[in-house]
Amino acid sequence: MELGLIAIGAGLAIGLAAIATAIVQAKIGAAGIGAIIEKPELLGRILILLVIPETLVILGFVIAVIILSTPR
Amino acid sequence: MILKMSKVSIIGPKKSLHEVMDTVYRAGVLHVESAPDLVKGTPFVDKVALTIEQKKELAELERLSSIARKTINILSPRFLMSAETTVKQTALSIEKAKATIEKAGNTVEGLNSDIRKLEQQLLLYRRYEKVLTALYPLIEIIPESAFMDYTGITLYKKEATLPLLEDALQGITYGRHELFKKDIDRETTACIVVYPKEFSQKIKAILHEENISEIVMPFDLSETPMIESVKIILQKTATLSNDIQEIERTLHKFACEEFYELSLSSRIIELEIEQIQVISELYGTKNTFFLYGWLPDMAIKSFMKTINEKFHNIVVLDVLPAMPEERENIPVILSNPGIIRPFEILTKFLALPQYGTFDPTPLLAIFFPVFFGLILGDIGYGIIAFMASLWVIWRWRKNEVVRGLGSIFMVSTFAAIIFGFIFGEFFGNLGELIGIHPVIDRSKSLIPFLIFTILIGGLHISIGLVIGIIVAINSRDTKNAIARSLKLLFVITLYGMAAIFYGLLPQSMLHIMVISVLVIVGALIFVEKWLAPFEAMKLVVNILSYSRIMGFGAASIFLASIANRLSAMPRNIFIGIIIGIFFHLINLALGLYAPAIQTLRLNYVEFFDKFFYPGGREYKPWGK
Secondary structure, three states: OHHHHHHHHHHHHHHHHHHHHHHHHHHHHHHHHHHHHHOHHHHHHHHHHHHOOHHHHHHHHHHHHHHHHOOO | OEOOEEEEEEEEEHHHHHHHHHHHHHHOOOEEEOOOHHHHOOOOOEEOOOOHHHHHHHHHHHHHHHHHHHHHHHHHHHHHHOOOOOOOOOOOOHHHHHHHHHHHHHHHHHHHHHHHHHHHHHHHHHHHHHHHHHHHHHHHHOOOOOOEEEEEEEEEHHHOOHHHHHHHHHHHHOOOOEEEEEEOOOOEEEEEEEEEHHHHHHHHHHHHHOOOEEOOOOHHHOOOOHHHHHHHHHHHHHHHHHHHHHHHHHHHHHHHHHHHHHHHHHHHHHHHHHHHHHHHHOEEOOOEEEEEEEEEHHHHHHHHHHHHHHOOOOOEEEEEOOOHHHHHHOEEOEOOOOOOHHHHHHHHHHOOEOOOOOOOHHHHHHHHHHHHHHHHOOHHHHHHHHHHHHHHHHHOOOOHHHHHHHHHHHHHHHHHHHHHHHHOOEOOEOOHHHOOOOOOOOOOOHHHHHHHHHHHHHHHHHHHHHHHHHHHHHOOOHHHHHHHHHHHHHHHHHHHHHHHHOOOOOHHHHHHHHHHHHHHHHHHHHHHHHHHHHHHHHHHHHHHHOOHHHHHHHHHHHHHHHHHHHHHOOOOHHHHHHHHHHHHHHHHHHHHHHHHHHHHHHHHHHHHHHOOOEOOEEOOOOOO
């Protein structure tokens, strides 16, 4: 039971963070593509903007690893 | 490294202008700049006017440039698709370039307009094709007669107009007509009505009244009898596609043979235009001209020598001090040693640094391969990617950018092989099988690896902050220098607190650390106002962001292990090998893409943010 709850907790930590990242990346990506079509030289900067929200999912992953690795 | 630049002014008599310009153009080191506002506003100083010949030449060159652009636009998709291309190693004079563009323009425009015309015709005929294919067998059985006429119509089945039409025709011709019909599709029926010529007007009127669509032949066939028109349309629909393909082939061949020469000619014309346009941007008095520009310090000596030798006592060349307000406009040229140079591509991919700031290329050349290697860290994947990089460098040895990217990947994948030995990874967990023992097994020590990556993050960000402080001091930006120093202290204090937590420092120091953090944040608020708490928080997030090195690294090894497990499942060894290769290829693709993007992000967002001033103007020397 306890192990199951821990697994669900870890899953939620990474899953919810991934959903949040996806929502933000979708918006940045759509706007970014529009900007790149107008000004192709912006590719580098748009790429950076696009990967900024990935920190959320990385932090979610770290939390999940910590939850699963905590000694019981 | 950003090369030191100097501003020079060249002043001379107008009669020597063209000779001087030609010399400057041939030297090819001067980034020509507009005259300073102070000079432009001086009485008796005005723009140097072009002669009538120059104006005529400029108009002609612009016309040719426009033709060249248009022709290149038409040819480039065909050229890119072709594997076999001809590179003519011939020196092109301006006259040859003009002739090449004129000839290519005429040929390509002619062929392209032929294709357009044929495509339009094909499009038109295709609209008739479906109906006429259905009607053709009916038309064929209609006997030729000078007294008979016929009309083709289409009817929608669901409107059920056919019985009503038959009644109407009966009423007009008293049975002296014939109606042939054939279904085109589920919804439409095509019909041919044959009747004596005297009823033509009445029948056409009734069709018009009932809104029944009569088949009207294309304009070019309006005078041709229907039976002939149908034959022509069906025949042409079949041959037009072949005609278009034939012209396409000619155009494709032309693109393969002439594209390089055309591109080169276009560039020559553009340079000629630049040369005349630069003259039109110059300022001068009635008898003198002023030319201003930037050039690297290292090129000044030879440039001065060239000018002085050729125009001794005629032209005055001065090296001017750069004004503080000009700092942002000074052109930037990056110059790094051979092995580091390819990494300039990654710096420029973001933006050029401003003049007088720091070029991060050397640091990028260290941290990019290290982070990439830490994430990928697999001998097998590393060797495959290393070989692929070597092939890319060899295959595109003439393309500077692709060759540069290949070199970056070669260094990075070499780092991945080294880290592969440290982690004992060979296509995931196959390392053990071939006797490679890990120094650090990251798949079994995720938390220590996480702590290691966060330590690397702290070090990387601290280096960024130290550079940021030096750049701010050099630019006399006191506020930023203090803010960055406080941030550096904040990072050190955070690591101090972590050291206390892990028992590396005595617990008694915790109070000192907490007070230090509060004092530093307070001082930051004083310097950066309300943004300070966010900046402090951003630093923490920046450091934690380096945990992606562990995250993506772990994902890579787990995926490789899954590929190995899946390949071991089938009883047939060959199926197992195929499954293994398939999943390892997917993992390899992910394993190359993700580390590259994540490493770039760590450098661009977390690291550059501490010291990088983007927006430098690219140094574009005028000349050959």
